[in-house]
Amino acid sequence: MSPRLKLFVPLGLFVLLAVLLFRGLSLDPQALPSALIDKPLPAFALPALSDEQTLSDKDLLGEPLLLNVWATWCISCRVEHPYLQRLADDGVLIYGVNYKDDSAAARDWLSQLGDPYRASIVDARGTLGLDLGVYGAPETYFVDADGVIRYRHVGVIDERVWNGRLKAIYDELTTDTGT
């Protein structure tokens, strides 16, 4: 290497470091990829919140849907709730997983704040949550018409994340069934 080119070595190292730091520091360290992407929903048979009838993974087939993990003890879920209601009003099919919650309190919550869910699955002991790889509420799984999990969103869904990223993923699910 000629001495003149060697002068650029520090610059090169700096650029490399800058790129690595830019990428590394803009990643969210809490974000975890779900291990269940492109895998079918785990099998379950759990009561529904409204009428105690047993719901199973088979009942969720046929239409793309959002599976939203929520609980009354989860403060972020309360923040998220009005936007879920808006999505439901716009025709997005949402199922709830009432995660490790008191069913009576959950029913109160829905009657007071509105019920955006087609049905809520009562997961009192968190078994479905474990099978889904839930590590905190709220989490929302995007499930296609064949019952395959396509995406997992951790945290609150609001207008910004929905329009920024999630809407495109949901639209892809709905157009897939059309063809």
Add this chain to the structure above:
Amino acid sequence: MRFAAVAVLMAVFCTTPAFAVIETYEFSSPRLEARYRALSQELRCPKCQNQNIADSNAPISQDLRALVYAQLEAGASDEEILKDMVARYGEFVRYSPAASGAALWLWLAPALMLGAGFLLLLLLLRRGRNPVTDDGDALTAEERQRLARMMSDAGADDAGADKDAGQ
């Protein structure tokens, strides 16, 4: 004011023990208990990401410990339990992930970096030694004469400068 402070302190001290309960499991054999210890050290809490599930008292860790316990008592092998956890939470959930895919880099990187370091050291050492043995360093007779002349010229100039300063 003082009453309020005492009340707050009492509230704090009354509630902490309630949160600090770590459940104890009755194992059917001491060997199972040892395996439980090892597994809960190796499995990572998905919520509190820098703790293993043995150290963490997050609800999710309690659930995972209960699951490990149930599976151990049901006769599952360590590999089966780990595989089950990885199927739910990904390789992330293990503190020593399987050496495949992206995690392979984790295992290889230290060795690669050590190798690169030694290579660099070797190169630098060789470069540092070369000029001594290099014939480029030795002067020809002509160059030596020129050097001597330059040295003596410089000496004369210095002497002249001293004289100027002295005046």
